[in-house]
Amino acid sequence: MTRVAAPLLALVAVVALTACPSSPSEGEGEGEGEGEGDACPIDGEGVLSLGEACTFNADCARDLRCGCEDGACVCEAGVRGCGASGVDACVDGNDCITALCVEGAGGAYFCSGPCDDDDCGPALPVCADIAFVGRICIREAP
Numbered sequence: 523m524t525r526v527a528a529p530l531l532a533l534v535a536v537v538a539l540t541a542c543p544s545s546p547s548e549g550e551g552e553g554e555g556e557g558e559g560d561a562c563p564i565d566g567e568g569v570l571s572l573g574e575a576c577t578f579n580a581d582c583a584r585d586l587r588c589g590c591e592d593g594a595c596v597c598e599a600g601v602r603g604c605g606a607s608g609v610d611a612c613v614d615g616n617d618c619i620t621a622l623c624v625e626g627a628g629g630a631y632f633c634s635g636p637c638d639d640d641d642c643g644p645a646l647p648v649c650a651d652i653a654f655v656g657r658i659c660i661r662e663a664p
Contacts, residue, residue, distance in 0.1 A: 562604035562619060570597045577655060578635065579621040588621040595621075605633035608643020608659040626661045634659045 568581040574597050576588035582597035589598040605611070605618040612623035612633045620635030626645045635658060637649035642659035650660050 562602055568597075572597055572599065576621075579619065587616070590615060590621075603633070606643065607633050607635035607637070608646040609633070611645075622655075622658065624658070624660060627664075 567584045568576070568579075570576055570582045570586075572586060574582075576582050576595050576597050579588050579602050582588050585599070586597040587600045587602045588595050589600060590596075600616065602621070603612070603615070603617040603619055605623075607618070607620060607622075610618070610633045612618050612631050615621040615623045617623060618633035618635070620633060622634045623631050624634045624646065626632040630645075632643075632645040634646050637657050637659045639649050642649050646659035646661055648660050648662055649657055651657050652660070
């Protein structure tokens with residue numbers, strides 16, 4: 523991996539899109555309770571319907587989540603995760619309140635999401651512009 527910022531951000535964007543779940547989860551993620559989908563706070567109530575393109579859970583209607591397969595993300599039926607951006611570890615986007623799971627330091631994956639300059643958690647402390655995704659929390663350059 524290089525220390526140049528542009529290639530790093532491009533890599534993070536690819537990881538962000540490919541780290542989305544490849545198939546619907548059945549409540550097996552670290553950030554999800556045992557069938558307790560209603561225990562998680564809802565990250566916005568979007569207006570997108572089943573099958574419409576999305577970036578985050580907040581884009582989709584309350585009873586849907588943003589699920590990704592082969593880099594294409596659409597609103598789908600399923601439980602939203604509870605993982606907080608920049609704080610909680612994740613296996614895939616279904617573990618995260620935002621639907622976004624990215625690589626952090628040391629190869630571990632953490633929930634990420636939209637950010638302003640100083641509202642990222644310790645695991646993903648940098649708020650950066652990522653092409654086709656927007657401003658999200660990412661790791662510091664190695």
